[in-house]
Amino acid sequence: MTQKQARANRENAKKSTGPRTRSGKGRSSQNSIRHGLNQALDLEHDNRFIVLLRLVKGDGYSHDEAYSIVSAILDHRRVMQACDQQYHAPKEVFGRAEVGMIRELEGDAELGRITIGYNDRLSIGRFKARVGRINEGLGSALVQRVRRLGKLIRYQRRSVAQIHRTTREIKNDKTNPFISKL
Amino acid sequence: MAEDKLKQSLAILNPIRTVRLKDKTGNFEAILQGLLSDLETPNTLSVLLCEQIAESIFWMRRHVEDKELILLEATAEKIDKAQSGYGSDRACTANDVKQVLLGDEALKRKINNKLKKARSNTIATSFDGCRAKAFVSCAREVRIADDLIQRQMLNIRHLQRSLDAIDMKSRIIRRMDLELERVERDLTALEHDPEAG
Numbered sequence: 001m002t003q004k005q006a007r008a009n010r011e012n013a014k015k016s017t018g019p020r021t022r023s024g025k026g027r028s029s030q031n032s033i034r035h036g037l038n039q040a041l042d043l044e045h046d047n048r049f050i051v052l053l054r055l056v057k058g059d060g061y062s063h064d065e066a067y068s069i070v071s072a073i074l075d076h077r078r079v080m081q082a083c084d085q086q087y088h089a090p091k092e093v094f095g096r097a098e099v100g101m102i103r104e105l106e107g108d109a110e111l112g113r114i115t116i117g118y119n120d121r122l123s124i125g126r127f128k129a130r131v132g133r134i135n136e137g138l139g140s141a142l143v144q145r146v147r148r149l150g151k152l153i154r155y156q157r158r159s160v161a162q163i164h165r166t167t168r169e170i171k172n173d174k175t176n177p178f179i180s181k182l
Numbered sequence: 183m184a185e186d187k188l189k190q191s192l193a194i195l196n197p198i199r200t201v202r203l204k205d206k207t208g209n210f211e212a213i214l215q216g217l218l219s220d221l222e223t224p225n226t227l228s229v230l231l232c233e234q235i236a237e238s239i240f241w242m243r244r245h246v247e248d249k250e251l252i253l254l255e256a257t258a259e260k261i262d263k264a265q266s267g268y269g270s271d272r273a274c275t276a277n278d279v280k281q282v283l284l285g286d287e288a289l290k291r292k293i294n295n296k297l298k299k300a301r302s303n304t305i306a307t308s309f310d311g312c313r314a315k316a317f318v319s320c321a322r323e324v325r326i327a328d329d330l331i332q333r334q335m336l337n338i339r340h341l342q343r344s345l346d347a348i349d350m351k352s353r354i355i356r357r358m359d360l361e362l363e364r365v366e367r368d369l370t371a372l373e374h375d376p377e378a379g
Contacts (some may be wrong), residue, residue: 052198055226073230077200080237084203087244138254140282142321150326153333160340163234167344 003104006097035082037155041075049074061170066164076159079152086148091141095131100126193220195229201237206319222349231345235338254279264305264312265296271284282309299359330353 019025030036043049049070058068102124111114115126138144195218203210214236221228254276261274274293282290293309306312317324 006259028346035268040347048200052226055198059227061227069227073200073234076234080201080234080241083183083241089202139323142248142251143257143320146252146326146330149245149330156333156337160337163231163344164340167347170347 001011003097027047031090032095035152036087037079037082037152040076041071043071043074046074062160065166065170069163069170072159072162072166076156076163079155079159083149084157086152087145088137089145092138092144094134094138095127185219187224188215188219191221191224191232192254193227194224194226198226198230198283199233200230201241203231203237209243210236211351213239225313225348227348228345231341231348235341235345236339238334238337242331242338243365245327245330245334249331251276251322252323252327253316254283256320257313260295260312260316260319261293263308264303264307265300269298 019028041049052070052073053063053066057063099140105114105116106124108114139147143160192215201210205211214350217232217236217353218224219230221232258276259281261279265273273296278289278293282293290309294307295302297307297309297312306315
């Protein structure tokens with residue numbers, strides 16, 4: 001897509017009145033969600049949960065035990081999937097489109113199609129320097145990745161603690177007088 | 183014997199796999215298979231927990247690699263900045279820094295000479311000096327990487343305890359079954375005891 005097309009798209013998007021269909025509204029309602037790890041799991045509509053619940057119950061666990069441990073494992077899966085997404089997310093770059101537009105203008109100026117005045121050149125130089133400083137602050141792709149993953153540590157702590165708590169409760173069943181007599 | 187256990191565990195795990203990583207190295211599978219072959223009594227829960235433990239080990243390796251790479255990249259960037267005044271053109275890469283740290287004295291001398299000759303060098307005049315400055319500049323990211331490694335260690339420990347608890351439960355159930363069998367056997371033995379009547 002050329003810069004001109006991108007500009008036209010942006011202008012057209014400003015005229016938009018937003019999503020109309022139910023599915024479109026549903027999709028746009030998720031726009032501000034970053035990872036959704038604070039939301040409750042929707043287990044009733046999760047086929048994977050239903051299958052795992054059946055299998056774990058088949059191994060001799062009660063419904064409540066199976067329910068709590070499978071939901072804890074699936075919650076942990078959600079957190080670790082978010083980590084994997086963050087690990088493979090592209091590098092964040094500030095002002096990519098603007099710098100592209102400036103390059104295009106400079107190219108046109110070199111070919112003699114337009115003229116860039118002295119003050120405009122100064123402004124462009126200042127803007128480029130500012131973008132450079134901001135991008136330096138954002139760090140390399142590796143540094144960005146580590147920072148993003150660092151934000152998910154507390155969710156991992158919570159989900160693993162939940163698995164541990166659930167299994168400990170199952171283990172405590174052995175204090176049941178019937179079992180302990182054996 | 184271990185291969186049979188592994189086959190048995192994989193037969194349970196494969197239809198219900200929960201971990202899907204973009205791993206081309208095959209490290210995750212190797213870790214997982216190693217763990218599964220050690221399982222005494224594989225069942226749905228134990229293989230699921232093994233999968234989570236394998237993932238945590240895999241993530242820990244990733245974080246260790248990242249931490250190492252952060253330090254190497256930061257050192258390379260400092261050397262570049264010291265040599266040219268800008269960090270944009272990469273004359274020194276993370277791989278070069280790694281070679282020096284692994285004992286390439288010739289490369290270290292070459293970098294040191296370039297640093298000494300560099301004009302407007304305000305960072306450091308030696309490889310070790312640049313390395314020290316790099317450690318300071320990326321201290322925050324290294325700390326985060328350390329936290330991530332520590333988290334994976336704790337994850338592994340918690341999941342391991344969970345696996346022990348699950349295994350304990352299955353051992354108790356097996357013990358109960360054996361006890362019930364023994365009681366039934368004793369009962370039939372009593373019923374058929376000729377001297378009892």
